[in-house]
Amino acid sequence: MKPAPFEYHRPGSLDEATALLAELGDEAKVLAGGQSLVPMLSLRLAYFDHVVDISRLTELRGVTAADGYLRVGAGTTETAVGADLDVARAVPLLTRATPLIGHFQIRNRGTLGGSVAHADPAGEYPVVALTLDAEIEAVSAAGGHRVIPAADFFTGLWSTALEPDELLVGVRFPVWGARSGFAVEEFARRSGDFAVAGAGGGVALDADERVARAAIGLLGLGSTPLRASGAEAAAVGQRADELDAAELGRLAMSGLEDVPADLQGSADYRIRVGAAMVARAWAAASNEAIGQRAAVGARP
Amino acid sequence: MTELTVRLTVNGETVEQTAEPRMTLADFLRERCGLTGTHLGCEHGACGACTLLVDGVAVRSCLMFAVQADGLSVTTVEGIAAADGTLSPVQAALRDCHGLQCGFCTPGFVMSITALLRDNPTPTDEEIREGLSGNFCRCTGYQGILAAVRVPLLTAAPGDVRSYENGGREISQTFRVTGGTSD
Structure with missing residues (x-):
């Protein structure tokens, strides 16, 4: 057994669960699927006196x-x-x-x-x-x-x-409206691993094929998930088919402050990968939105 | 530390044992139930060796505490072959296609492949690779395992001869049991 000892609670209802959390405070940790928490307990990166299992609620x-x-x-x-x-x-x-x-x-x-x-x-x-x-x-x-x-x-x-x-x-x-497209792209050394870097995005177009709404999220490029608000602002109002996805990718990497560096890659490497992932995600999301626009317009 | 009573069904039989809350389901099966077919490699959810079925769903038994399985039904690799020892089609195919060498990872692969083919009996090669990506093998280089997953797809009767491609080579095999082959 690798985790530190803890007391196990399996509340039978949501009310029981919140009552337990109120009683136990920060000595308790909620256990849902356990696919991140159990490894952390086993590696003793974390330990708690009480574990409140909500997986059967x-x-x-x-x-x-x-x-x-x-x-x-x-x-x-x-x-x-x-x-x-x-x-x-x-x-x-x-x-x-x-x-x-x-x-x-x-x-x-x-x-x-x-x-x-x-x-x-x-x-x-x-x-x-x-x-x-x-x-x-x-x-x-x-x-x-x-x-x-x-x-x-x-x-x-x-x-x-x-x-x-x-x-x-x-x-x-x-829920976004019509004429929108979405994509997520990430690069991992092995399938299923945490990504070295990745990006998810959404693009919504207006009647003139201009970007009405742009959302670009970054993963693995800081201590939290991030939004590339500068790149989003640069995209809004532009014609989707004239935007340079690679340039948006580079723009999305500006101002990143705590890019991780480890054996999987340096911060510089992650930034290069991140720019490429943003560009790919943007291009895919944008193409999906443009395709929907064309399909609507093609109706007799 | 207080031990809790855990009652669950393992391979169709009711088991009642005690366990500390921090004991994983994998340790519980090995140490309390004597079922050492479930192997532990990394013990933190990376290698897939401890994969088994909980209420029919493939999960990593190192990422679940035994107390969480209370009242549930668990199938381990010991529950896959027939009672008389006849290998399941997946097990027979792994043997016949050299899908194992040292055998340490094999129980996890058997469980993952069994669940994969049950839910998707005709996977594409890409789906097979995706389905196997949660299990590590350090001997075979995976090609024999990939070939084995393709074999049960051929729902052949005993005595049938079927051909399939393995690493660019056309291989012809005679089926001994449904889904299993011999050269």
């Missing part, structure tokens, strides 16, 4: 469509997210990012909420949430219900705005 699972957004319950497994047709229709970026998470055996246990709450800077769902301006729903026994914009959620390496007594219960992803 069926009320945390499921996908629901609401006005203008799609809500994914925190306990929905990555496999279920990847296979969900409503997700594929409403939030294609989420569907396309899913196969890049680990391997199918990991996705069978790993959950959307667990991935977002774990907040790995190279994680796929955190960067999708940030890129699409998702809203994170948290509940606590004391404070009830709180909605946290993704832009305020990721506060540092593996750190979030969640309070110790709060439980992440769902994520709301805004």
Whole structure:
């Protein structure tokens, strides 16, 4: 046995879970799918006196469509997210990012909420949430219900705005309108590894084929998932077919402050890979949006 | 540390043992149930050697605590062959295609491939590679394993002769049992 000893709790309901978190405070850690937490416990990168297992709370699972957004319950497994047709229709970026998470055996246990709450800077769902301006729903026994914009959620390496007594219960992803395209690209040394660098993006076009909305998210290029707001601003208002994706990729890399460096690659290398990933993701997303525009226009 | 009672079904039989909460399902099966077919390589979710089925779903048993499997149904590699020892089609194909050398990673591959082919009986080569990407093998170079996954796709009857390509070579094999072959 490699993890340090802990006391195990398996609450039977959401209310029981939040009551436990209120009682145990920061001595407790929530266990969802365990695909990141268990390795950290086994490597003793982390230890907790109490582990609160929410993996059997069926009320945390499921996908629901609401006005203008799609809500994914925190306990929905990555496999279920990847296979969900409503997700594929409403939030294609989420569907396309899913196969890049680990391997199918990991996705069978790993959950959307667990991935977002774990907040790995190279994680796929955190960067999708940030890129699409998702809203994170948290509940606590004391404070009830709180909605946290993704832009305020990721506060540092593996750190979030969640309070110790709060439980992440769902994520709301805004649904973009027609004439939009999405893509995610990442480079990993081996299939399923955390990416050396990656990017996810969304492009929405107006009636004049100009970029009405641009979202570019970066993964593995800092201590949190990041938005390339400079590159986004440069793209908005431009004709999509005249934009230079490679130039946007370079622009997206400007101002990065804490690019990781390790055996997988230096910071300079990651920046070069990141620029290429942004360019690829932008080109794919942009082409998808342009294709939809042409199809609409081609109707008699 | 307090041990908790864990009751679960392992390969169709009910098992009741105690375990510390921090004991992984893999350790529980090996040390408390005597089922050492589940192998532990990295113990942090990278190598896939400990893959097994929990309620029919392939998972890494080093990334799950035994207490989390309480009340669930687990299938290990010991539950894959028939009771009389006849290998499953996946196991027979791994043997016949030289899909193993030292055998350490093999239980994990058997479980992953079994789940893969159950959910997608006719995978493309790309899907096979993706499906195998969560399991490490340090002996074979993977080509024999890839060939083995293709063999059960041929739903042949015993005695049938079928051909398939392995590493650019056309190989002809006689089927001994459904999905299994001999040269």
